[in-house]
Amino acid sequence: MTRLYSEEEVIARVSSLTPGRLVAYRHARIVVPMEAERGELYEGLDLARLELACELHDHYEAEAEAIGLMISLIDQLHGVRAELRELTRALEDQPEEVRGRIAEVIRQARFGE
Amino acid sequence: MSEDPYSVLGVSKTASQDEIKKAYRRIAKECHPDLKPGDAAAEARFKAAASAYDLLKDPETRARFDRGEIDASGQERAQQQYYRQYSEAAGNPYRRAQAGGAGQEAGFEDMSDIFAEFMRRQGGGGQGFGGGQGTQREYEFHAPGQDRRYAMEISFLDAVFGAVKPITMPSGDKLEVRIPAGIADGQTVRLRGKGDPGFGGGAPGDALVTIGVAPHAVFxxxxxxxxxxxxxxxxxxxxxxxxxxxxxxxxxxxxxxxxxxxxxxxxxxxxxxxxxxxxxxxxxxxxxxxxxxxxxxxxxxxxxxxxxxxxxxxxxxxxxx
CATH class of the missing domain: 2.60.260.20 (Urease metallochaperone UreE, N-terminal domain)
Structure with a gap:
């Protein structure tokens, strides 16, 4: 079953996370714990997010709000990349003629030729 | 890693701890895999720098390495889980279509506007262009409410056949979660409008319920x-x-x-x-x-x-x- 972590476990597992940082990150909604019967819990995704937040904190000496913004941009970038990959995969299965037409439309729109 | 950690970081063997830290941070900034998606060379450089830094950041370990008591490969860093893997997944609860119209129709809410629009027009039964609502109140202040997250554990067979399960909100209200048949462990059910209230007429946020599926004795x-x-x-x-x-x-x-x-x-x-x-x-x-x-x-x-x-x-x- 998907492993969930308490706040103490999260602080112990994420290398440079401190209780103070977690408070700030929660305030900036970098992570939002899940409410559950046994209290507030975090999942693997939250741990990876906190690891990244701490790295950005250390590397750029950035504040929680700025880190939140950076990660939100990363979410958008990575999400769009994943979708684009799916789209490209779907296009590869299309007949040569269809792919050619699409390439032409993109070229026109992007480069106006 | 078998390369010399000093040359990986581009510092001399006599570099101070501070110089080592600076060198590592410079590479980490330039090459972080979450900030440079798809750049395999940057990723390799980042990993090498992280291993090298792990070895050299502690003066004692560094001294042992210098004396030849441990080698560079002895300090292989535990496989780091990059956020990217989660961030790219379709169910990322933190990636929500931005405010209002786009992406609000069933199933496509985690996609970017462009993609959601395309999917809607393909399969959405003639919804036509745009969701509409997003632009009507352009000049008033309004903001959607925050999403709330919940974790819920269900039985193996409830996950297989689907079920309706109550959860208790912090307010004490009970909410029914409709679990679709075939849901897998770790997937999230979105209850639209069941999050925090919006501001200035903005739509309420959603409740995101992450489902944990208990193991079964036989299946x-x-x-x-x-x-x-x-x-x-x-x-x-x-x-x-x-x-x-x-x-x-x-x-x-x-x-x-x-x-x-x-x-x-x-x-x-x-x-x-x-x-x-x-x-x-x-x-x-x-x-x-x-x-x-x-x-x-x-x-x-x-x-x-x-x-x-x-x-x-x-x-x-x-x-x-």
Missing amino acids: RREGDDIHVRLPVSLDEAVLGGKVPAPTIDGRVSVTIPAGTSSGKTLRLKGKGVQRRGKGTRGDQLIEIAIVMPDTVDEELRAFMEGWRKKNGYDPRKDMPA
């Missing part, structure tokens, strides 16, 4: 297939025959071919889990496990000894010596 799930280990007696394995077997729909009778070995797998087509969004189901796979009688009595022993003299065989003949 195990892999994708849409159900796996079961079925004990059979020695005589059933030798002679074959019909034996009862559990499925998620209840008990069925399966035919064991004569001379079935442990580990042989039988497939029951269509006895698996409902495939999301399709009418079809996965299969059930039954792995045969031959179980000896509680005691091997004199009769069985005498028979086996006689049988072995004439018919002994080597089941390990294909194994390397």
Whole structure:
């Protein structure tokens, strides 16, 4: 079953996370714990997010709000990349003629030729 | 990693701890895999720098390395889970279509506007352009409410067949969560508008319920297939025959071919889990496990000894010596 972590476990597992940082990150909604019967819990995704937040904190000496913004941009970038990959995969299965037409439309729109 | 950690970081062997830290941070900034998606060279450089820094950041470990007591490969960093893997997944709860119109229709809310728009126009039954609502109040202040996250544990069979389960909100209100048949462990159900209220007429946020599926004593799930280990007696394995077997729909009778070995797998087509969004189901796979009688009595022993003299065989003949 998907492993969930308490706040103490999260602080112990994420290398440079401190209780103070977690408070700030929660305030900036970098992570939002899940409410559950046994209290507030975090999942693997939250741990990876906190690891990244701490790295950005250390590397750029950035504040929680700025880190939140950076990660939100990363979410958008990575999400769009994943979708684009799916789209490209779907296009590869299309007949040569269809792919050619699409390439032409993109070229026109992007480069106006 | 076997490269010299000093050259990986681009510092001299006499560099101060501070110089080492600075060198590492410079590389980490330039090459972080979450900030440079798809750049394999940057990722390799980042990993090498992280390992090198792990080795050199502690003056004591560094001194031991300098004296040759440990080598660079002894400090291989535990496989780091990059956020990217989560961030790219379709169910990322932190990636929500921005404010208002786009992406609000069933199923596409985690996609970017462009993609959601395309999907809607393909399959959405003539919804036409744009969601609309997003632009009407452009000049008033309004902001959508925050999403709330919940974790809920359900039974194996509730996940297979779907269920309606109540959760209690912090306000004390109960909310019904409709769990679709075939949901997998770790997936999230979105309850639209059940999050925090919006501001200035903005829409309320959503409740995101992450589902944990408890393991089952008999059934195990892999994708849409159900796996079961079925004990059979020695005589059933030798002679074959019909034996009862559990499925998620209840008990069925399966035919064991004569001379079935442990580990042989039988497939029951269509006895698996409902495939999301399709009418079809996965299969059930039954792995045969031959179980000896509680005691091997004199009769069985005498028979086996006689049988072995004439018919002994080597089941390990294909194994390397």
